[in-house]
Amino acid sequence: MVKYTDDFKVLVVREYLSGTIGYNRLAKKHGIKSKKQIIDWVNAYKLFGVEGLFRKTKHTNYPVQFKLDVLSFMKRTGASQTVTALHFKLTNPSMIRDWEKKFLEGGVEALDTPKGRLAMSNKAKNVEKTQKSSHQDELTREQKLERENELLRLEVAYLKKLRAFQMEPDAYLEKHRQHYHSNSKKNSD
Structure with missing residues (x-):
């Protein structure tokens, strides 16, 4: 699985949110395997802000x-x-x-x-x-x-x-x- 840097995710999400390019073209432009990955990033950004795109440094144990x-x-x-x-x-x-x-x-x-x-x-x-x-x-x-x-x-x-x-x-x-x-x-x- 490809790991993307936090800065890269922010760049891609902001480019999408600027409204000039769609998911498919954005995925192709940046060499991302699937538009679904970008959709997940955009949804996380909308719900959690920039922090939603960052990798967790502390592992959360869920009950x-x-x-x-x-x-x-x-x-x-x-x-x-x-x-x-x-x-x-x-x-x-x-x-x-x-x-x-x-x-x-x-x-x-x-x-x-x-x-x-x-x-x-x-x-x-x-x-x-x-x-x-x-x-x-x-x-x-x-x-x-x-x-x-x-x-x-x-x-x-x-x-x-x-x-x-x-x-x-x-x-x-x-x-x-x-x-x-x-x-x-x-x-x-």
């Missing part, structure tokens, strides 16, 4: 329930990843695709795994894997059951929200709109 809410919204409304990301004030729509893939492959538990990698040598990685597997073995039966219960609670909450939306979509969206906006403000602080 599993928030991820489920995002996936549920996208499924219920049929919204695209881009529209869903804008609705939840997320600057990276591809993150939703990753969440969806994890959920389909491993269920709710897969959404609970942190993204990213640790910077360490191979030897340190092997030591850490050994420690991690021994730690998993050390979990008591009770701890395993508690973890399973928590994941099942999350899944039930997800299904309840999905059912509530299916019964009355407009009422559900209005009720939760303010909740989502207040959560996104907390995450950005």
Whole structure:
């Protein structure tokens, strides 16, 4: 995947917003593979300002329930990843695709795994894997059951929200709109 500099994104967005050139010609002019990339940048710029185009220096960990809410919204409304990301004030729509893939492959538990990698040598990685597997073995039966219960609670909450939306979509969206906006403000602080 091509990484574009923040300055380049700002330049392209401002050129589009000047109104002299459309998405397709702009993509061709700057050698950008798809006009969709420019559309995403323009939408992020309109919603978040210049900061919406900048790469995040701090990784945000979203709670599993928030991820489920995002996936549920996208499924219920049929919204695209881009529209869903804008609705939840997320600057990276591809993150939703990753969440969806994890959920389909491993269920709710897969959404609970942190993204990213640790910077360490191979030897340190092997030591850490050994420690991690021994730690998993050390979990008591009770701890395993508690973890399973928590994941099942999350899944039930997800299904309840999905059912509530299916019964009355407009009422559900209005009720939760303010909740989502207040959560996104907390995450950005």
